[in-house]
Amino acid sequence: MFITNYISTVYKTIRSLLKGMKLTGYYFLHPREIETEEYPDNRATLTMADRFRGEVIMPHNEANEHRCTGCQACEIACPNGTIKIITKQEIQLDGKKKKRIDTFVYRLDLCTFCNLCIVACPSDAIIMGQNFEHSVYDKKQLKKVLNKPDSKLMEGVE
Amino acid sequence: MLTVNVILGVSLIAFLVVLCFFLGYMERKVAAFMQVRLGPNRVGPKGSLQIVADTIKLLFKEGLTPDSSDRFLFNIAPFIVVVTSMLVVAPIAFAKDFQLYDIHIGVLYVSSISSMGVIGILVAGWSSNNKYSLMGAMRSGAQIVSYELSVGLSLISIVVLTGSLNLNEIVLSQQNGWWLFKGHIPVMIAFVIFIIASTAELNRAPFDLAEAEQELTAGFHTEYSGMKFAMFLLSEYINLFVVSAIAATIFLGGWMPFHLGTWEAFNHVMDYIPSVLWFFGKTFFIIFIIMWFRWTFPRLRIDQLLNLEWKYLLPISMINLILVTVMAIMNWHF
Numbered sequence: 439m440f441i442t443n444y445i446s447t448v449y450k451t452i453r454s455l456l457k458g459m460k461l462t463g464y465y466f467l468h469p470r471e472i473e474t475e476e477y478p479d480n481r482a483t484l485t486m487a488d489r490f491r492g493e494v495i496m497p498h499n500e501a502n503e504h505r506c507t508g509c510q511a512c513e514i515a516c517p518n519g520t521i522k523i524i525t526k527q528e529i530q531l532d533g534k535k536k537k538r539i540d541t542f543v544y545r546l547d548l549c550t551f552c553n554l555c556i557v558a559c560p561s562d563a564i565i566m567g568q569n570f571e572h573s574v575y576d577k578k579q580l581k582k583v584l585n586k587p588d589s590k591l592m593e594g595v596e
Numbered sequence: 597m598l599t600v601n602v603i604l605g606v607s608l609i610a611f612l613v614v615l616c617f618f619l620g621y622m623e624r625k626v627a628a629f630m631q632v633r634l635g636p637n638r639v640g641p642k643g644s645l646q647i648v649a650d651t652i653k654l655l656f657k658e659g660l661t662p663d664s665s666d667r668f669l670f671n672i673a674p675f676i677v678v679v680t681s682m683l684v685v686a687p688i689a690f691a692k693d694f695q696l697y698d699i700h701i702g703v704l705y706v707s708s709i710s711s712m713g714v715i716g717i718l719v720a721g722w723s724s725n726n727k728y729s730l731m732g733a734m735r736s737g738a739q740i741v742s743y744e745l746s747v748g749l750s751l752i753s754i755v756v757l758t759g760s761l762n763l764n765e766i767v768l769s770q771q772n773g774w775w776l777f778k779g780h781i782p783v784m785i786a787f788v789i790f791i792i793a794s795t796a797e798l799n800r801a802p803f804d805l806a807e808a809e810q811e812l813t814a815g816f817h818t819e820y821s822g823m824k825f826a827m828f829l830l831s832e833y834i835n836l837f838v839v840s841a842i843a844a845t846i847f848l849g850g851w852m853p854f855h856l857g858t859w860e861a862f863n864h865v866m867d868y869i870p871s872v873l874w875f876f877g878k879t880f881f882i883i884f885i886i887m888w889f890r891w892t893f894p895r896l897r898i899d900q901l902l903n904l905e906w907k908y909l910l911p912i913s914m915i916n917l918i919l920v921t922v923m924a925i926m927n928w929h930f
Contacts, residue, residue, distance in 0.1 A: 448908065455893060462630040462892040474634040 486568045491551040494521075494544050495567035496584040503592040504585055506563035508539040515558035520548045539585060546572060547580040561595050604696060612682060616833040620647045623887055630891040657822035662725060665819065669723035674820065674827035676716030681831040684710050684838045687763050691851050691872035695764060702763035703751050706842055707744070710797070713835065714740040717799075717806060720828075721816040732815025735898055736806030739796055742905040743803075746793035749913040750786040753920040754846050757783075763845055770849035773856065780928070782919040787847045789913050794839040795886055796901070798832070802893040803901060810895070836883060844878035851875040 465471055475484070486492070498504050508525045522543040527535045556564055564584070574580060621636070621644060628635025636643030661670055684706055686697035699705055714737055721733020755761055757779060758769045769775075775783050796803040807815040817828045844850060851871035855863045896904065922928075 448912075458892045459888060462888065465632050466626065466629045466888075469629060471632050472629070472634055473632050476634070476637075 486570070490568055490570075491553060491566040492570040493546060493567045493572065494549065494555060494564050494584065496542060496564050498586055498589055499592065502586060502589045504563060504589050505561045505592050505595045506539050506542060506585065507561055507591060507595060508537050509560065511558045511560060512555035512564060515554045517552065517554065518548055518550065520545050520550075521555055538591060542584040544582045544584050545580065546582060547577055563595075608685065608696065609682065612685065612834055612837070613830065615837060616830050617647045617651075619833045619836060619883065620650075620829075622883070626884065626887045627891050630888070651826065654822055654826045657825075659822040659824055660819075662819050665725045666723035669719050670819075671824070673716050673720035673723060674824045674831075676719060677713055677831040678827050678834070680709060680713040680716060681834040681838065685834070685841075688838070688841050688845060689764055689767055689850055690875055691870070694872075698764060699762070701761045703755055703761045703766070703846075706763075706838075707748055707751060710835070710838065711740060711744050713831070716831075717816050720820070724816070724819040726819055728812040728814075729816050729818050732806045732812045732818070736799060736816060738898070739799070739803065739805060739901060742902060743793045743796040743909075746789050746905065746909040746913050747797060749910075749917050750790040750793070751842075751846060753783065753786040753913075753917050754779075756917070756921050756924050763850070766846060767850040767852050770852050771855060774847065774849040774852070774854070776847045779920070780923070782916050782923060783847070785912065785916045786920065787843070789909055789916070790843055790847070791882070791885065791889075793905075793909060794843065795889055796905070798835050798839060798886070800832075800836070800886065801890045802895050804895065805898055805901060836886065837879065840879045840882035840886065841875075843882050844875065848878045848882075849874075850878075 477484070496504050496506060508523055510523050510525075513521045513523050522545075524540045524543070525537050526540040528538040530536055551566075553566065556566060572580070624646070625635045625643075627633075636646035639645045639649045661667055687695065687699050687702040687705055689695040717736045718733045721729040721731075721736070724730070754766065754775055757775065758766050760766060760769070770778070772778075776787055779786075799806040805815075807817075812818070817825055820828060851874050853863075853866040853869060853871065853874050855866060
């Protein structure tokens with residue numbers, strides 16, 4: 439009993455080790471399997487995955503309109519105070535006053551890319567961008583205003 | 597005569613340093629390809645000058661000696677390690693009729709000197725006055741004391757077959773075929789045990805308990821920096837070369853070309869390939885296998901390491917030695 443156990447242990451061990459060596463040997467002989475991207479060289483053709491979270495951006499259309507209603511759901515959802523929304527009262531054509539955003543402040547240096555603001559947004563105003571080259575010499579540049587100057591709320595978004 | 601010897605010695609050291617550069621590059625490339633990476637590819641063509649760049653970096657580093665260390669021992673430990681690993685190269689036959697030190701107890705010399713390297717490691721660990729260094733050094737001691745047995749027993753099995761401790765005679769006895777093929781299964785088992793046990797003696801992964809990056813930062817050379825650190829690295833690669841060269845000499849016929857018994861034509865064709873190429877081809881084949889081990893297998897814990905030696909390798913190699921002896925007496929080998 440002891441001897442059979444002993445021999446089967448040795449056999450199983452050698453078998454599993456050879457299995458591992460077969461895999462690494464396969465990779466060694468097949469350089470095409472290499473996954474490495476030589477980043478600064480392939481910058482022109484580099485494409486990130488759709489799910490990649492580079493930074494929070496607010497898309498604007500050609501008429502310089504965004505979809506942000508200033509509901510501040512993202513500001514509440516953010517776990518570490520990355521987003522700060524300053525609102526203003528705007529007088530509409532029909533004379534009514536409505537709440538609109540003045541500045542959408544996004545602090546990249548605080549952001550953990552947790553995606554909670556994007557999930558919280560009821561009108562899909564903000565999305566995750568693909569850009570990841572964020573290094574700057576002054577950290578003030580990491581404090582960004584996402585809505586473009588003179589942009590307006592898109593028609594029909596409430 | 598003395599000048600010739602000095603020139604030979606210095607050129608051997610220079611050769612070993614260049615060889616270590618190459619082995620360092622080879623290791624990084626092999627590791628990269630096995631891990632589906634590219635490896636160094638920025639300095640020089642295909643990254644081949646990366647090791648030179650690393651050496652220049654190490655030259656400019658401060659050679660720090662810790663305050664509360666034993667200064668004399670701390671500074672001498674790297675030299676002990678390098679000198680012992682270089683001494684072992686002496687009796688190896690690099691090519692036909694080219695051997696620096698033809699000694700008639702070559703196998704004994706090699707196995708005794710190579711086990712002296714652990715003294716340097718113990719001194720390094722002890723004099724650093726650092727608990728990680730000491731633990732690494734002690735583990736290395738336990739490891740080498742245990743695995744030396746299996747290495748010795750598997751070397752003895754070939755000594756039994758040839759009846760000589762002289763490395764040159766062992767090579768010449770493989771004129772009609774290498775021992776790995778002439779000696780049937782018992783010699784193959786001895787070869788496998790030799791490779792496993794000598795990987796352990798080299799303190800390389802999967803048996804890298806002396807260094808143990810994961811739990812002991814860098815083990816016995818935690819406190820070393822600059823060129824003293826480079827010395828340990830150098831001796832590690834020289835040891836790798838030495839172990840592979842010994843395995844190639846003992847089991848794969850050293851510089852002896854691949855001969856098949858009585859096939860005269862085939863043997864003549866094989867003789868045209870220079871013997872130095874045969875030697876380095878076999879050596880690098882074994883170096884590659886040891887690197888393959890390193891980048892495939894998971895690391896062992898210290899108790900698993902000692903289990904493997906005392907419960908598996910040692911009993912198997914003892915029984916194997918008896919088999920080889922019976923084979924030698926009954927003349928069952930070719």
